[in-house]
Amino acid sequence: MPNSNMNAKRLLLLTVVCLTIGVTEAPAQGFLNKLKKKGMKIIKDAVPNPVKDVTGAASNPERVVNRAKNRATSGNASQSGDSRRTRAQATNRVATGQRREVIPAKKQITIKLYRGLGPSTWEGRKTQHTPKPPMQCPKQPDWSTSLPFPNEMDNATLAEECAMINKWVEDGKPSCEPVLVRREQINDEISARHHALDKAVEYLLSDLDNEDGYFEAAEPLEDDFFKHAMQSDLTPLYPGLNEKTVEYFKGIDRKTKEVTVRVYEGNSAYENKMHIGEMWFNLNFSERTATLERLDNDESVGKDYTVPSTVRYAGCVFRVTKIGGSAFQGMKMRSVTLSPGLKAIGTHAFYETSISEINIPSTVTMIDSHAFGANPALKRIVLPNSVKTIGRGVFSGCTGLTEAVLPNRVETMENTVFWGCKSLTSVTLPQNLTELEEATFRDCTSLTHVDLPQSVAVIKENAFCNTAMTSVPLTESLKEIRSGAFEDCNRLTSVSLPSRVALDMWAFKNCKSLRKAAIGVQYKDIPDDVYMMFIGCPFAQKPLTKMPACVTFNE
Numbered sequence: 001m002p003n004s005n006m007n008a009k010r011l012l013l014l015t016v017v018c019l020t021i022g023v024t025e026a027p028a029q030g031f032l033n034k035l036k037k038k039g040m041k042i043i044k045d046a047v048p049n050p051v052k053d054v055t056g057a058a059s060n061p062e063r064v065v066n067r068a069k070n071r072a073t074s075g076n077a078s079q080s081g082d083s084r085r086t087r088a089q090a091t092n093r094v095a096t097g098q099r100r101e102v103i104p105a106k107k108q109i110t111i112k113l114y115r116g117l118g119p120s121t122w123e124g125r126k127t128q129h130t131p132k133p134p135m136q137c138p139k140q141p142d143w144s145t146s147l148p149f150p151n152e153m154d155n156a157t158l159a160e161e162c163a164m165i166n167k168w169v170e171d172g173k174p175s176c177e178p179v180l181v182r183r184e185q186i187n188d189e190i191s192a193r194h195h196a197l198d199k200a201v202e203y204l205l206s207d208l209d210n211e212d213g214y215f216e217a218a219e220p221l222e223d224d225f226f227k228h229a230m231q232s233d234l235t236p237l238y239p240g241l242n243e244k245t246v247e248y249f250k251g252i253d254r255k256t257k258e259v260t261v262r263v264y265e266g267n268s269a270y271e272n273k274m275h276i277g278e279m280w281f282n283l284n285f286s287e288r289t290a291t292l293e294r295l296d297n298d299e300s301v302g303k304d305y306t307v308p309s310t311v312r313y314a315g316c317v318f319r320v321t322k323i324g325g326s327a328f329q330g331m332k333m334r335s336v337t338l339s340p341g342l343k344a345i346g347t348h349a350f351y352e353t354s355i356s357e358i359n360i361p362s363t364v365t366m367i368d369s370h371a372f373g374a375n376p377a378l379k380r381i382v383l384p385n386s387v388k389t390i391g392r393g394v395f396s397g398c399t400g401l402t403e404a405v406l407p408n409r410v411e412t413m414e415n416t417v418f419w420g421c422k423s424l425t426s427v428t429l430p431q432n433l434t435e436l437e438e439a440t441f442r443d444c445t446s447l448t449h450v451d452l453p454q455s456v457a458v459i460k461e462n463a464f465c466n467t468a469m470t471s472v473p474l475t476e477s478l479k480e481i482r483s484g485a486f487e488d489c490n491r492l493t494s495v496s497l498p499s500r501v502a503l504d505m506w507a508f509k510n511c512k513s514l515r516k517a518a519i520g521v522q523y524k525d526i527p528d529d530v531y532m533m534f535i536g537c538p539f540a541q542k543p544l545t546k547m548p549a550c551v552t553f554n555e
Contacts, residue, residue, distance in 0.1 A: 102285045104314045105265040106215055113257040114230040117222035117269055119280050119294040122330075124228035126152040130161040133168060137176035144178035150189035151224075154232035158193075162186045189225075194240040196226035201245040204259060217269040218261035230254065266313060274313045281311055283318050290318040291346075292327050301332045309339035323349045325368070338364075345371045347391065353377075362386050367394055369414065376400045383407050392416050392437075399423060406430050415439055415460070422446060429453055434477070436463045443467075448491070452478075459485045472497065481507045495519070499554050503533045510536035521553040 111117065126148045133143050150158060165183045169175045175183075199220040206216070220226060229237060234254060238246050266274025272283045278296040283289075290311050305328075311318050320339065325346035328336065332354045340361045347368040350358070356377040360367075362384040369391035372378060378398045382405040383390075392414035395401060403426045404418065410430035415437035418424055424444045429451070435458040441447055442465045450464075452473040458480045466488040472481075472495055483504040486492065490512045497503070499520035508514060514537045523529055527544035530551060534540040539548040 099288070100316065102283075102314045102316050104271045106217075106262065107265060108260050108262055109267060110258050110260045111221075113221075113252070113259050114254055116227040116230060117218055117261070117263065117267070118227075118273070120296040121224065121227045121231070123151045123224075124231035125154055127154050127157050127232075130157065130164060132164065133174070133179045135174050137174055140174075140176050140178040144182050147182070150185050151228055153189075155193070155229060155234060155236045156232065158186065158190055159236035162190050189228075190237070190240070192225040193229040193237060196220065196223045197229055197234070197237065197249075198242050198245050199223070200226050201242070201248045205244065205248065215262060217263055217271075219269040221259075221261060222269045274311065276308075276311060279305075279307075281313075281318075281320070282324065283311075283313060288316065288318050289321045291322040291324045292320060293324040294327055295331065303333045304335045304337075305333055306337040307339055307342070309341045322346060325349065326351065328353050344368070347371065348373070350375060360384055360387075365389065367391060369393055370396065373397050379403075381405070385409055388412070390414065390417060393419060396420050402426065404428070408432065413437065416442070418444055420444070431455070434458070436460060438462055439465065441465075441467055449473075458482065461485065462487065464489060474498075480504075483507060484509060486511060489514075497554065505529075505532035506535060507533050508537060509534070512536075512538070515539065516550050518552045518554050521555050524553045 128148065130147060131143070133140050147161075153161070165179065165186060169179065169183055200223070203216075203218060203220045234249050261269075263269055264271045264273075266281075266283075268275065268280075272285060273293070274281050274283060279292055280294045280296075281290045282293045284291075292307055295305075307323065308320055310320060319341055321342060322344040323338075323342065323346055326348045327346065329348050329351045330353070334354070336350070336355055336358060338359065338361050340363055342361050342364055344366045345360075345364060345368060347370055349368070349371045351370050351372070352374045354377050355375065356379055358372075358378075358381075360383060363386060364384060365386055366389040367383070367387060368389075370393045371391065372381070372395050373393050374397035376397075376399045378395075378401050380403045381395065381401065385407040386409070387407050388409060388411045390406065390410055390413045393416040395404065396416050396419040398418075399420065399422045401418075401421045402423050404421075404424065405428045406413070408431045410432070413430060413433060416439045417437070418427065419439050419442045421441075422443065422445050424441075425446050425448070427441075427447070427450060431453045432455055433453050434455050436452065436456055438460045439462040440460075441450070442462050444467050447464075447467045448470050450469070450473050452459075452475050454476045456475045457477040459478070459482065461482045462484040463482075464486050465484050468491050469486065469489050470491050470493075472486065472492070474497070478498075478501055480502045481497075481504065483506045485504075485507050487506060487509040488511070489508070490510075492508070492511045492514045494516040495508065495514065496518040497520065499522065501520060503519060503523075508517075511534070514534070517534065517539075519530075519533075523533075524547070527547050530547065531540050531544040534551075539550050
C-alpha cells in the first residue's frame with residue numbers, strides 16, 4: 001500500500017512537470033526524452049495489474065494471445081504465490097508437451113550505417129539521365145516503361161527526374177496518364193526517403209540509455225526507404241530534410257560510419273525476424289512456422305543455397321513452410337535445394353534467377369504467380385502430386401524450358417502459365433481440367449501438339465496463340481473455343497470441329513496456312529460470322545458475301 005501511494009504521488013508530480021513544460025514550450029529535447037523514459041517506468045509501476053494486462057494486449061496482441069494459450073493449457077496448478085511463471089516452470093511445460101512462450105533476447109550490435117538493418121539491398125543505385133516525356137500522348141507509355149523503377153534509382157537521378165517531371169506538369173505540357181502516374185511514383189519515393197532519413201537520425205540522436213529497462217529497437221534503420229537513400233550521395237535530398245538530419249549527415253562519412261544499435265537476437269529490429277547466413281526469416285510465433293522472406297542479394301552470385309526445414313529462435317523450433325514473395329528474385333545463384341516440409345512458394349519467388357533445375361518437395365501444395373517466370377536457364381520441370389494450385393504465369397518467359405509435367409491433383413491452374421516458353425515441346429496437363437485458361441501456351445513457338453484432358457470444355461482466349469500447333473486438340477467435353485485461341489497458328493492447314501463446339505470471333509484469326517475448315521452446321525447460313533472467326537485466313541481476306549467452298553459443315 002505505501003508503494004502504491006508513493007507511485008501515485010510520483011505520477012502526479014510527473015503530470016505537473018509535463019504541464020509546466022507544455023506551457024513554457026521548453027525546447028530541451030534531451031530532457032524530454034529522459035522524462036519520457038522515466039515516466040514510462042513510473043506509469044508502469046503505478047498502474048494496477050488488470051490495467052497492465054489490457055494495455056499490454058493493445059500494444060502486443062500476438063504475445064498476449066500466446067500467453068493466454070499457455071495459461072489456458074497450464075491449468076490451475078499454482079493458485080497461490082506469485083502468478084508469473086519462472087523460466088524453470090516454462091521448461092517444465094515444454095517437457096510435458098506444452099509450448100513455451102517465445103521471448104527473444106535483446107542485444108546491441110555495431111553495423112555499417114549505410115547498410116542499415118535487415119537484408120542488404122541492391123536498390124537505390126541506378127544512375128541515368130531521364131529524358132523528357134514525348135509531346136504526343138500515344139508515345140508516353142513507351143517512354144514510361146523504358147524508365148527504371150523509382151526504388152532502383154540513386155538520389156541524384158531521383159531528384160533530377162522529380163524536378164523535371166514536376167515542372168513539365170506545372171508548365172501545362174501534355175501530361176497523359178503515364179506521365180501523371182510516373183510523377184506520383186517519383187514523388188512518393190523521394191518523400192518516403194526524406195521521411196525515412198529523418199526518422200533514422202531522430203533515433204540515432206535520441207537518448208538510448210537503458211537505466212530504467214526501457215528498450216527501443218532500431219526500426220528506422222531497417223526501413224527499405226532508408227536503405228534505398230543510403231546507397232548514394234545524400235546531398236540531392238538535403239532540401240527536403242530536417243535541419244538536424246542534414247547536420248548529422250554532413251558530419252559523418254556515409255560509407256564508413258558505424259553505429260551501435262539495439263536489436264533482438266535475430267539481428268533485426270523486429271522480434272519476429274531472424275537472420276541465418278544470408279537468409280532472413282519471418283516467424284509466426286503462434287503456429288511455430290517460418291517464411292523465408294528475403295536474402296542478402298549482393299552476396300548471391302554463383303552460390304548454392306539450401307533452404308532448411310527448420311530454424312531455431314529464442315529456444316524454440318520453427319518449421320520452414322513457405323518461400324516468400326520475391327525471396328530469390330533477380331539473384332544469380334547456381335542452385336537452390338528445398339527441404340521437405342515446405343508447403344508454399346510465393347509470387348515471383350524465383351523470378352529472373354539463373355537456376356537450371358529445381359526439385360520441389362512432395363509437401364508443396366501451392367505455387368504462386370510468376371514463381372519461376374523469366375528464367376531462361378530452366379530446362380525441365382516436374383511438379384509433385386501434392387501441388388493443388390498453380391498461379392498465373394508460373395513459368396512464363398522461361399525461354400529454355402523444353403518439358404513440363406503437371407500433376408493430376410491440381411485443382412486450380414490460372415492463366416498464362418507457359419506464355420513465352422519458346423522451346424517448350426512437351427507438356428503433361430492435369431487430367432481434371434475443365435478449362436484451358438487464357439494465354440496458357442501463347443507464344444510457345446515450338447509447341448506442335450498437346451494432349452488435352454478429356455474433361456476440358458472450354459479453350460479460352462489466346463490459349464494457343466502464336467504456337468506451332470498442327471491440329472486442334474479435341475476432347476469429348478469440348479463446347480467452346482474463344483477469341484484468339486488459335487490466332488497466328490501458321491502451321492494449321494485444316495480444322496474439323498463437331499457441331500457442339502461454339503466458336504467466338506477471331507478464334508482462328510490470321511492462320512496463314514489454313515485452307516480448309518469444317519465447323520458446326522449452325523453457322524451454315526451466316527457468312528459474316530464465319531468471316532469473323534477466320535479473319536485473315538486465305539479464304540477470309542475480306543468480308544464474305546457467300547460461303548467459301550473450302551468451308552463445310554458438320555451435323
